[in-house]
Amino acid sequence: MKKFFLLLTLLLFIPALFLFAGEEEEAGAGAEMKKGEDFHFIMVNNMVTLPYFMGHYKGAELACKEISAATGDKVTFEVVGPAEMDLMKQVEAFEAAFAKKPDGFMVVAWDAEVVQATINKAMAQGIPTICIDGDSPISNRISYIGTDWTYLGREIGEALAPLINYRGKVAMLGLVGAENMEEAFASFREVMAQYPDVEIVALEHDNGEEIEAARITRALIQKYPDLAGIAGFDAGSGPGMATALRETGKAGKIMAVANNITTAHLQAIKNGELQYIIGERERFFGYYGVLWLYLHLKSNFKVTDIDEKMGIAKLPPRVITGVIFVNKESVDAFWDVYEGYQKAKFTYGKPQ
Amino acid sequence: MDENRTGIIQEEEGRSKFLNLIINNRAFSLLLLIIAVSILMSAFFPESFFSYTNLSSILLALSIEGSLAVGMMLLIVGGVFDISIGSNLAVGGAVTAFLIRRAGVPIPIGMIAGIVACMAAGAANGIIVTKVGVNPLITTLAMLGILRGIAVLIAGPGIAALPPKFTILGQKMILGLQIPSYYLFAITIIGTFLLSKTRYFRQLYYIGGNPKAAALSGIKVAKTLTVNFIIMGVIAGITGVILAARLNSAIGLVGAGVELRVLTGVIIGGGSLSGGKGTIPGAFMGALFMGFIYNVMVIAGVNVYYQSIVIGIILLSAVSLDVILLKKFQI
Structure with a gap:
């Protein structure tokens, strides 16, 4: 009887040892093989389907594709926020987005005060947050990319x-x-x-x-x-x-x-x-938004050798993107670009 | 002596009739209020306010809310309401513009499809409220979200540059008034006729006053209310299509918040959320009063930072005055 239990123990224990050993080996091998990291950024906005914002999204989409192709990392983004103009719903969407565990936020701050607390919360949790298009300079956001x-x-x-x-x-x-x-x-x-x-x-x-x-x-x-x-x-x-x-x-x-x-x-x-x-220049907002967050997370660049000690951010606090002028002479040249935005479906509510 | 006495009684009777008219006929009292403010405004701003062009502007601005107020008053009289109308009108414009511009469908078919889509939404509201028994607030609030989502899905970020043969339906001028104003008149006249002259629609007063008693007396409450939800949907569809024609674009977000402005106009115009009260001329005047006040704000040059405060005070004062007069004079 004792032999039977010994045999049974060995039968169960030895394969288990192999099983655990195998897992350890696989995990180690996986870590070595993992050449790219996943980065998922979330853009928090209001009136998310407005044609005006298609440039933001297109810019972010381009940045994700370019960075992914150039670095081997997988960079994606998505948009959250209400379809209508509702500042509180924007904040609700912002708060809810924490559950998606993003690697960074791009916030279109329609109102500096309304989003301030949530931006600060994100920063306190170690989620880098930048403002695009609309700024919240009173918050702890890292940087602002947009129009002056x-x-x-x-x-x-x-x-x-x-x-x-x-x-x-x-x-x-x-x-x-x-x-x-x-x-x-x-x-x-x-x-x-x-x-x-x-x-x-x-x-x-x-x-x-x-x-x-x-x-x-x-x-x-x-x-x-x-x-x-x-x-x-x-x-x-x-x-x-x-x-x-x-x-x-x-x-x-x-x-x-x-x-x-x-x-x-x-x-x-x-x-x-x-x-x-x-x-x-709306594409700038999304494009540099993604690029900025990625650089913040990946770059080893330092402004000084004592950045951490002195609390110096590696990103510029404000990036001004300029404007585009259109009049009767230039309107035809711009038509196709924006007609394209108009025909585009809002598909950015899921990772792109 | 007797003659003098008779004269005084006649004068009192005359005054009391006039007062009764003010108290009991909201359309009339609002008309008086609008006339009074108009006289004041005309005195202060004779060139800019008192003109046919300004009247045309007010009516044009009113064309959406005023038309919707007619459908809303029918529902309010029946003791229900629909707050999905803003989203529904966006669906009407989006469906029509999508079919005309993107799918190449002939304009009349695109327009009919837009209106039918809104009608279907109205029917869904009616069936859920009357057959399933869900509260109208919850039903139409949920529908507001659903329809807004559908409008945004169809129109995407917006469908602009619609064909001139379509846009003329919202932009043509006839006798100094832009065409949406005529749709408003037509909808108001039809609504007035239905609610005041037809037995079927007059049943709404009984339904709104006491739905159980109405049902016991043989009135088909559920069917009648559903028909009125469908009418509301059709009106939302017409306004949505015409608005797209006027703006030369269909936008998924258009009409957001219109339901509150319409409800406010209808209540100011004599409707009651508890049902059984209200007239179509009252709804028209209520909506006109709202549009009129917004126009006055700009013409009077009220500082934009104070406008919403001033409008709120005017609305509260108007309703409070009405309640005070009712308490004091109603027999």
Whole structure:
């Protein structure tokens, strides 16, 4: 009986030894064979399906492909956030995304305060987080890649001023209260203040909606029949302004300059309803967003030899990406690019 | 002496009739309010406010909310409501634009398909509320999300540059008014006729007042309410298609938040969330009042940072005044 139990023990124990030994060997072999690492980044956004954001996503997609091909690492990204404009839902999506255990976050900070706590939480958990397109400088984010809205506002002003011969009444439309917009409004005002014959008669909130922008523009035209120019700062402003200018027969009579490039904006340029659109270089945001996070995680670069001791980040705190100008002469060249964005389906809600 | 006495009584009766009209006819009281504010605005801004062009602008801005308010009032009178209308209208525009621009379908078929899609969503709402027995708030809230998702799926990031033969349906001017204003008039007139002159739709007052009693008296409550959900869907479809034509683009996100503006207009126009009350002219005037106030904000040059506060105060004051008058004078 004792022999039987000894035999049984050996029969069970010896194969188990081989089994464990095999596992150890496999694990060791796997570690040696593993040439690439997986990196998954998450972009946290609002109104995620807007045509405007297709450039962000395309840029991120390109960066993932290029880095993966060049390094052997597998780099992917996905987008989380609400389809509508809802800051709290964006934060909820941001919080929920922690469960996906990302290697880094790219946050489009529509409002610096709203995302501040969650960015800080991510950084505290060791998840590198950068802001793209919209910044939250009050947070602990590592870096910001995007437009300088002060510069953008100035450019809109500089484009509109000569169109109205540096004189007349001017109105502004945008997302009043949004920090980036307020920066742009302020610099636009500074530009116009240089011209004593220009009077800014209104700043109106269009909620980022075309239909609201159209309604307000019509009312502004009604109130100021001698309105010389109108400037739109958010994605809905330009097409809404164009609709109202067309409907009131004021297209080409009231000069209109808007931020953002979509096919609706380009169509408005073609129709002569908008004279200039000043777009952001959206692909930069996604492209450098992914690249920055990857470099932060992989690069051994040091700004000084005492970076860690002094808390110096290896990434620049702000990267300004510039703007793109489109007018009637250049509109056709841009059409195909943005028509492509328009036809693109939003497929970025899963790892790309 | 007797003659004088009679005169005083007549005057009191006359005043009381006028007051009763103000208290009991919300459309009339809102009209008076709009006239009063219009007189003030015209005094301060004679050139910009008091003009046919501005009226045209107000009506155009009102065309979406006003049309939807008609369907919503039918539902509210029947004791139910639909908060999925904003998403539903986005589906209407998205389906139509997709079929016309991407699939090359003839314009009329694309438009009919868009409206039918919205009608189907309305029917689904009606069946779930009346047959399954799910609360209208929960049903239409869930549908709001579903339909928004469908609109975004179909329209993607947006479908622009729609054919001129289609966009003319939202952009044509007739006698100084843009065509969506005429759709609003037509929908309002049809709605008024249905709710005030037809037995079938007048049943909604009984249903909204007491659905059990209505059912016991032989009214087909579930069927009637479902029909009205379908009508709401059709109106959402029409407004969605026309909006896409007007804006020359269909956007998956269009119409977000419109349901609250419509409900506010309907309640201000005399509807009651508990059902059994309201008229279509009331809904029209409620929506007009809302559109009117937004227009006044811009024309009066109210600082944008104070506009939402001012609008909130005006709405609260209007409703509070109504409640006070009802308490004081209703017999």
